[in-house]
Amino acid sequence: xxxxxxxxxxxxxxVMIGIVFLAIAIALFIVPSETVPTNTSSAMSQMMxxxxxxxxxxxxxxxxxxxxxxxxxxxxxxEQDYIAHAPTIHPKKHAKxxxxxxxxxxxxxxxxxxxxxxxxxxxxxxxxxxxxxxxFLTLSPVTRALLMIAIGIFMIGNALRMFNVHPIFRYFSIExxxxxxxxxxxxxxxxxxxxxIFLGLLTVFIPCGVTQAMMATALGTGSAMFGAALMFAFTxxxxxxxxxxxxxxxxxxxxxxxxxxxxxxxxxxxLGLVTLDGGLNLMGSPLSLQNLTRSWSxxxxxxxxxxxxxxxxxxxxxxxxxxxYFPAILRAPAGKNLTLNLITDKTxxxxxxxxxxxxxxxxxxxxxxxxxxxxxxQAAGSKLFFTCSMGMYTGQIVFE
Amino acid sequence: xxxQTFKVEDMTCSNCAMKLESLEDTxxxxxxxxxxxxxxxxxxxxxxxxxxxxxxxxxxxxxGYMAAAIWADNT
Numbered sequence: 358x359x360x361x362x363x364x365x366x367x368x369x370x371x372v373m374i375g376i377v378f379l380a381i382a383i384a385l386f387i388v389p390s391e392t393v394p395t396n397t398s399s400a401m402s403q404m405m406x407x408x409x410x411x412x413x414x415x416x417x418x419x420x421x422x423x424x425x426x427x428x429x430x431x432x433x434x435x436e437q438d439y440i441a442h443a444p445t446i447h448p449k450k451h452a453k454x455x456x457x458x459x460x461x462x463x464x465x466x467x468x469x470x471x472x473x474x475x476x477x478x479x480x481x482x483x484x485x486x487x488x489x490x491x492x493f494l495t496l497s498p499v500t501r502a503l504l505m506i507a508i509g510i511f512m513i514g515n516a517l518r519m520f521n522v523h524p525i526f527r528y529f530s531i532e533x534x535x536x537x538x539x540x541x542x543x544x545x546x547x548x549x550x551x552x553x554i555f556l557g558l559l560t561v562f563i564p565c566g567v568t569q570a571m572m573a574t575a576l577g578t579g580s581a582m583f584g585a586a587l588m589f590a591f592t593x594x595x596x597x598x599x600x601x602x603x604x605x606x607x608x609x610x611x612x613x614x615x616x617x618x619x620x621x622x623x624x625x626x627x628l629g630l631v632t633l634d635g636g637l638n639l640m641g642s643p644l645s646l647q648n649l650t651r652s653w654s655x656x657x658x659x660x661x662x663x664x665x666x667x668x669x670x671x672x673x674x675x676x677x678x679x680x681x682y683f684p685a686i687l688r689a690p691a692g693k694n695l696t697l698n699l700i701t702d703k704t705x706x707x708x709x710x711x712x713x714x715x716x717x718x719x720x721x722x723x724x725x726x727x728x729x730x731x732x733x734x735q736a737a738g739s740k741l742f743f744t745c746s747m748g749m750y751t752g753q754i755v756f757e
Numbered sequence: 758x759x760x761q762t763f764k765v766e767d768m769t770c771s772n773c774a775m776k777l778e779s780l781e782d783t784x785x786x787x788x789x790x791x792x793x794x795x796x797x798x799x800x801x802x803x804x805x806x807x808x809x810x811x812x813x814x815x816x817x818x819x820x821g822y823m824a825a826a827i828w829a830d831n832t
Contacts, residue, residue, distance in 0.1 A: 527795050532771040535791065538778060 402705045404590045407571060411594020415567040417624045419560075419595050420602055468553040469603045473596045475557025480568075480592040481585050483561050484575045488584020491576040498712045498719050498746060501573060502639035505748060508569050509633025516626035519619075537562075567628060568595075635748025641714025647751045648742055651686065672696045673754065675743075677722060679706040682743065685752040691737035697730040697754075710746030719746070758788060761810060763799045763824040765817065770794060776820055784808060784816055799824060 514529035537559070571591045575584035637645035643652065671690075676683045677699050689695055699711060701722050709722045713730070722728050732754070735741060741754040768774060774792035777799050781790045786807030792799040801813055810826050817824040 524797075527797075530771045530794055532774060532794060535778075538775050539781075 403574075404586060406707075407574070407587050407591040408594040410567060410571065411591040411596075412598060413594075414624065414628050415571070415591060416595040416598025416602070417620075419568055420599055466604060469600055472553040472557040473599060475554040476560045477589065477592045477596065479558045479561040481589040483572070484588025485581045485585035487572055487575040487588070488578045489581040491579040491584065492581070498639055498714060499717075501577075501746065502636045502714070502748065504573050505570065505632050505636030505639060507636075509629050509631075509636055511569075512567075512625050512629030512632060514629075516622045516629055519622035519625070568592075570632065638742070638744045638748035638751050639712065639714060639746070641742040641744070643740065643742070645748075645751070648753065651751075651753060652740075672698060674698045674700060675752070677701045677704050677708050677711065679704055679708065681708060681750040682752040687752070687754045689732075689735075689754050689756055691739070691756040692734045694734060695732040695754075697732055699728045699730065701725055701727075706750075707745045707747045708750045711743065712746055713741060713743045715741055758802060759805045759829055760800060760802045761813070761826055762828040763801065763813070763817070764797060764827050765792070765799050765822050765824045766797055767822050768792075768794045768797055773822065774799075777817065777822065780813075780816055780820070784813065787813075798827075 511529060514526050517523070518526035518529050568591070571588065575587050578584045578587060634646045638647060642648065671693055673687050673689060673695060675687065675697060699720075699722055701709060702725050704722070704724055709724070710719075711722055711728075712719050713732075716732070718730060720728060720730075732741065735754075735756040737756055739756050741756070742751065743753065744751045765773075765777065768777075771794045774794045777792040778790045781787055784803075786804040788802040788804070790799060790801050799817070803813070814824050814826070
């Protein structure tokens with residue numbers, strides 16, 4: 358490859374990444390301020406979470422599910438490049454020399470970029486649709502928990518599929534219907550730009566586990582504008598990872614792809630476990646990792662008095678902070694009515710979405726203030742688990 | 758026309774199946790290809806007067822996979 362070609366590739370990459378980061382800035386600072394339905398800071402933080410989720414995990418997870426479609430869009434381009442540059446006659450004695458001539462892939466950045474732009478548009482529209490639908494229905498914590506558990510199992514299954522653990526896990530891979538793949542092939546044949554754009558739009562039909570979780574969040578916003586902004590921020594977040602990995606794999610070949618797929622499998626497995634655990638938390642299950650470890654740590658019950666204040670007067674205080682609930686373990690007398698005081702102070706994280714699954718209690722707390730919850734008498738030795746609506750932050754009341 | 762089933766053990770995702778099905782467009786004599794990542798198989802319906810089993814295996818190899826004929830149904 359000549360120096361000029363290398364330079365032009367670098368330029369394309371730098372420009373693309375620059376555009377992506379510029380869009381990030383717009384998404385985070387301009388879009389939220391115009392689309393927020395209620396609380397600006399809360400919406401901003403939700404957008405930020407969506408974007409960070411996208412950039413850290415969504416990109417890899419989506420690549421695992423949607424990478425196939427991207428590869429299809431690239432395959433045509435690469436094939437075209439190869440045909441254009443491959444010599445027509447292959448004399449045996451010059452075979453080595455000819456193979457050593459690298460095929461210029463100046464254009465491989467363009468289909469990836471078009472694919473990602475189409476994907477961004479499709480998911481933003483999907484977010485708007487979900488937000489609009491969400492204005493008609495609300496996802497209860499139990500529904501969300503079941504959704505999270507299903508998503509967690511889906512992700513773990515996919516990770517085990519990628520590790521080739523057992524043939525059964527192949528069924529976790531979504532195969533697009535034949536008529537769709539056939540239709541794409543027939544319509545996009547011979548066109549260099551239509552294929553990646555069309556396939557990018559098509560990713561909307563095969564969302565990855567993390568995307569599905571984000572779609573559920575968009576549904577929960579209950580606003581078309583905010584749902585669209587949320588999905589836009591998330592999909593934008595996934596784009597740099599998608600772009601860089603896709604670009605590197607097409608440039609550096611299948612060996613690297615294998616390495617990345619292993620990496621993706623590990624990340625997806627961890628994410629799947631985290632999502633499943635979040636779902637269990639949200640169900641109020643004592644089997645979730647956090648609740649199990651907390652139970653073990655409280656076995657010698659008197660060893661943590663500072664973290665477990667007892668309520669003798671029938672009222673408990675729980676500080677709802679940005680990074681969780683404090684204290685995470687509360688002790689209360691059994692067989693008595695209790696008042697739980699939830700205190701927020703500039704709390705903007707999901708810990709504000711307070712859930713007590715066993716009581717079917719769900720409340721979005723004010724950013725600052727106190728909310729009282731009446732807890733009916735509980736049996737001695739029982740535990741009441743509480744969590745945020747994402748199943749991320751948890752705690753428990755131990756009745757004794 | 759003959760319907761031949763091939764085992765393609767090295768498919769790693771559903772995109773591999775899509776790639777194999779794209780041979781429909783390039784292999785002369787092929788009527789239809791149905792590839793399944795779930796079953797790691799590829800069913801090719803083709804005109805045996807225009808195409809041979811070996812040619813199909815060679816075309817699959819060009820796509821980066823190893824196919825082995827396992828079952829044929831003459832129609």
